[in-house]
Amino acid sequence: MAFFNFRLQPKNELEKGGRTSAPVQSDESEPEKKCPNCHKDIPISELAGNLNVCSCGYHFRLNSRQRIGMITDKGSFKELFTEVDYSDPIDFPGYQDKIDSAKNLSKEKEGVVCGTAKIGGEDCCIFAMEPYFMMGSMGTAVGEKVTSLFEYATEHRMSVVGFTVSGGARMQEGLFSLLQMAKTSGAVKRHNDAGLFYLTVLTDPTTGGVTASFAMEGDIILAEPSATVGFAGARVIEQTTKKALPKGFQTSEFLLKHGFVDAIVSRQRQKTLIRHLLKIHDRREGV
């Protein structure tokens, strides 16, 4: 499968768009990935059989399609808003090139995939952000798709399950990006006021304008183990305050301790838990 070609890369490498094609496996032996946590080489087939989680517990990054495939019932996912494309509203220098390489790298049109699906037989709307498309940054297309999904869910009285991964608002679209925070939050609020259920799963990394909008607006907020979640970037905080950051700063565990997530849930447990939570919150009429 195509996604096996992706190797875990530092965020900056991806954001630079420096790599435009997937690395090619040169030798004949089975491809392996090195775990950044325990440093073991793990055969990719073994990883795939374990939802891309190392035996040490390290959660490898997933792209949006892997994420949806992992959590939804086979064949139940129907994608919505596929026609929404990127735009360059302030004619930002070099943006078109970045978009081209992001499209190439992720094989996606934009930074989020939305649709309807069943999770353990429970109907829901679902979105999964795409780390390999400019690190899931939120421009107008991401904002438009997430907003449209909440409007769709409100209209059809459906719960929303969202997997976040984002570097924040997308600088290249200027204020058009920033205002997506208000736009998505408005749609979440209307969904909320209709008495409908929204569950977010924060995955590595969820930062900036997405943390400060729909990522933190769930009725229930789950997080994957050791994901980076925060508002301001850790390096920026370190440089600004000139203070050493506490151990485990801006991790899922840090957020749990400080009261900002409900539970940390490993990938293996997510589907069962989400199915139960959807069942508990089913608010469609006549159910």
Place this chain on the structure above:
Amino acid sequence: MKTEAYEKVRTARSNSRPTSIDYIHHIFDVFFEMHGDRKFADDGAVVGGIALLNDLPVTVISIEKGRSVKERMARSFGAPQPEGYRKALRLMKQAEKFGRPVICLIDTSGAYCGIGAEERGQGQAIADNLMEMMTLKTPVISVFVGEGGSGGALALAVADRVWMLENAVYSVISPEGCASILWKDSSRASEAAEVLKLTAEDSYENGFIEKVISEGDIGEDSFYERLKWELIWEMNALRDKPLEELLEERYQKFRKVGAQETD
């Protein structure tokens, strides 16, 4: 390279410019300041309370940078902590309860960047304001009087009317931050300012704001008087709208930004 946009950034940041408290003292007849978020602390970067606009009781919430070095320190140079945003939301909900319109004055380089701010949920505090302001059942006017830095400014700008002073700026990222990401060189902030389209004129042209306030006489009585009457007229017009219409228009104002046809 000096750009016109960066000149505005410098003006917006200038020490000699009136700060939010000057506006409060000149525009409103009475001001009773209220402190604290009732959860953790009182954030000096956010100044809020009840005021009289002519004879209309309103809730005023402002981000204040401070003047003297000591005051600036106490106000974190106008960078609100999560408790600042929570104080703002408390006062907005109180305004809603008593049917008072809300006026926000914005002047911030951005939300406070620090360990404590993250520990106490800076992102969650901003997100909460964005959601709640969208459906706040009372008219809201937000005026950018200086800097409008990213999410930290937006957290007080989900309003029925958003106005900017002629030299105020409103941006997704600081020009310095943008330049260091884009060209790995923060000294090219001036060019970045141009690229980011952060001036009041840009925001007006892009339909993000409804009014640009000229500031030829900034700081003079005539300036405050003019702004005061603009606020009175507009607030009266907003108060005449049926609530449902007001909230639908507020939603659509943000909904239309970057909207595309979907099936």
